[in-house]
Amino acid sequence: MAGSIKAPSPPRWLLAELTYACPLQCPYCSNPLDYANIKGELSTDDWKRVLKQSREMGAVQLGFSGGEPLVRKDLVELVNYSHELGYYTNLITSGYNMDEAKIIALKNAGLDHIQISLQASSKELNDFIAGTESFEQKKQVAKLIKKNDYPMVLCVVLHRQNIHQMKDMLDMAIELGADFVELANTQYYGWAQHNRDQLLPTHEQLKTAEAIANEYQETQKGKMKIYYVVPDYYEGRPKACMNGWGTTFLTISPDGLALPCHSARQLPNFDCPSVNEHSISDIWNESKAFNYFRGDGWMKEPCRSCPEKDKDFGGCHCQAFLLTGDATNTDPVCDLSPLHHTVTDAIEKAVQTNESALTFRNSKNSQLLKK
Amino acid sequence: MSLQTDQAIKLSSGYRLQWEEAQQMFVLLYPEGLIELNQSSAEILQLCDGQHKLADIVQTLETKFSTTGLENDIVSFLTIALDNGWINQSA
Numbered sequence: 329m330a331g332s333i334k335a336p337s338p339p340r341w342l343l344a345e346l347t348y349a350c351p352l353q354c355p356y357c358s359n360p361l362d363y364a365n366i367k368g369e370l371s372t373d374d375w376k377r378v379l380k381q382s383r384e385m386g387a388v389q390l391g392f393s394g395g396e397p398l399v400r401k402d403l404v405e406l407v408n409y410s411h412e413l414g415y416y417t418n419l420i421t422s423g424y425n426m427d428e429a430k431i432i433a434l435k436n437a438g439l440d441h442i443q444i445s446l447q448a449s450s451k452e453l454n455d456f457i458a459g460t461e462s463f464e465q466k467k468q469v470a471k472l473i474k475k476n477d478y479p480m481v482l483c484v485v486l487h488r489q490n491i492h493q494m495k496d497m498l499d500m501a502i503e504l505g506a507d508f509v510e511l512a513n514t515q516y517y518g519w520a521q522h523n524r525d526q527l528l529p530t531h532e533q534l535k536t537a538e539a540i541a542n543e544y545q546e547t548q549k550g551k552m553k554i555y556y557v558v559p560d561y562y563e564g565r566p567k568a569c570m571n572g573w574g575t576t577f578l579t580i581s582p583d584g585l586a587l588p589c590h591s592a593r594q595l596p597n598f599d600c601p602s603v604n605e606h607s608i609s610d611i612w613n614e615s616k617a618f619n620y621f622r623g624d625g626w627m628k629e630p631c632r633s634c635p636e637k638d639k640d641f642g643g644c645h646c647q648a649f650l651l652t653g654d655a656t657n658t659d660p661v662c663d664l665s666p667l668h669h670t671v672t673d674a675i676e677k678a679v680q681t682n683e684s685a686l687t688f689r690n691s692k693n694s695q696l697l698k699k
Numbered sequence: 700m701s702l703q704t705d706q707a708i709k710l711s712s713g714y715r716l717q718w719e720e721a722q723q724m725f726v727l728l729y730p731e732g733l734i735e736l737n738q739s740s741a742e743i744l745q746l747c748d749g750q751h752k753l754a755d756i757v758q759t760l761e762t763k764f765s766t767t768g769l770e771n772d773i774v775s776f777l778t779i780a781l782d783n784g785w786i787n788q789s790a
Binding site for chain 2 (some may be wrong): 338340341384385387388389391414418440441443477478479480481507508550553662
């Protein structure tokens with residue numbers, strides 16, 4: 329497929345997925361369903377090489393994610409190395425098994441910010457969704473994060489089973505002293521896609537939740553910033569996924585695959601390059617995977633002649649693949665897509681599903697679900 | 700919340716202004732966010748160090764660039780910065 333002719337813009341965002349290991353079992357996890365079969369985590373030295381090469385390319389925002397990044401024994405060392413390279417370092421964590429000594433050690437290493445997740449505003453629902461008793465500890469850790477003077481983002485992933493707690497969740501965020509709240513509607517990849525019938529909210533639920541978010545955005549102005557991430561299944565137009573493929577974001581998986589977005593490894597026959605074999609510069613500038621959806625040479629109709637193609641870049645290619653079987657199709661979230669019915673059918677099927685049995689994200693289920 | 704003339708201006712907690720060699724520009728960094736700054740925005744934010752009030756910033760930049768009449772542009776940029784929470788003020 330045609331790539332762009334211009335030299336690509338440099339990566340600015342590096343997402344370092346340090347490990348797939350996680351003590352929680354959230355059924356909307358974006359990690360691949362077969363994560364339990366993926367072996368061979370990068371070593372500390374591998375990560376340092378990736379961090380240095382990415383920084384030289386221009387990456388400046390750095391997220392340590394996973395799985396649960398706290399599982400990695402070298403986290404403090406990697407934070408310290410990244411800080412010295414000049415990154416703005418973000419830790420994206422469940423907060424589970426975090427204590428004040430670790431919070432202070434990370435601060436001393438130069439960690440700039442901590443994003444902590446909560447699964448719900450009540451202990452019962454939080455611990456059910458997380459698959460692990462963690463609510464009280466998470467709240468305690470959130471307070472310690474603020475006590476130690478970090479900026480804190482509180483992240484709650486929204487779905488049918490917790491979206492009715494919107495008001496309580498925002499009140500809890502205020503109580504915990506969050507500087508930013510990310511209310512992120514589930515995006516349907518990985519485990520979330522598998523559990524979609526149990527997770528997709530109704531349109532009515534969303535309208536109610538959005539109104540509450542808007543109200544708090546007004547009353548919290550200047551105090552707590554609230555980001556509300558819309559659920560794209562209910563939008564008429566697709567999201568500008570990853571700010572455009574291969575323009576801004578670089579994700580490195582625990583085993584060293586370089587991905588233009590964190591779901592890209594599920595695209596078939598895509599051959600995402602490995603940092604064990606290539607430099608970041610070669611990967612970003614030269615690899616087939618990163619050039620694949622750059623520019624608009626890959627587009628079919630209705631994207632190709634669409635006046636909005638420079639705004640949403642055809643939407644999300646992983647979603648196009650998951651719903652239509654072809655990543656080069658228009659993201660079917662777009663109501664101009666001839667396959668838009670794959671989205672409306674999914675909504676109809678989900679809202680008629682009363683069964684609430686979720687498949688939790690753990691190694692046993694991952695083994696059972698392997699391709 | 701509006702811009703006060705009698706209070707010093709500083710970057711908000713968790714925000715960092717940084718020169719990026721690869722892109723040859725200043726960027727403003729904050730939790731999970733990045734703003735690429737043009738030269739004039741970067742000049743103003745570099746003076747938001749908790750020491751300078753509005754009048755000091757205007758005077759410093761007018762002297763630096765041997766010009767006058769920068770106040771309106773500086774006020775409108777600082778108002779946006781304040782509304783977005785990039786900066787705050789203390790007496």
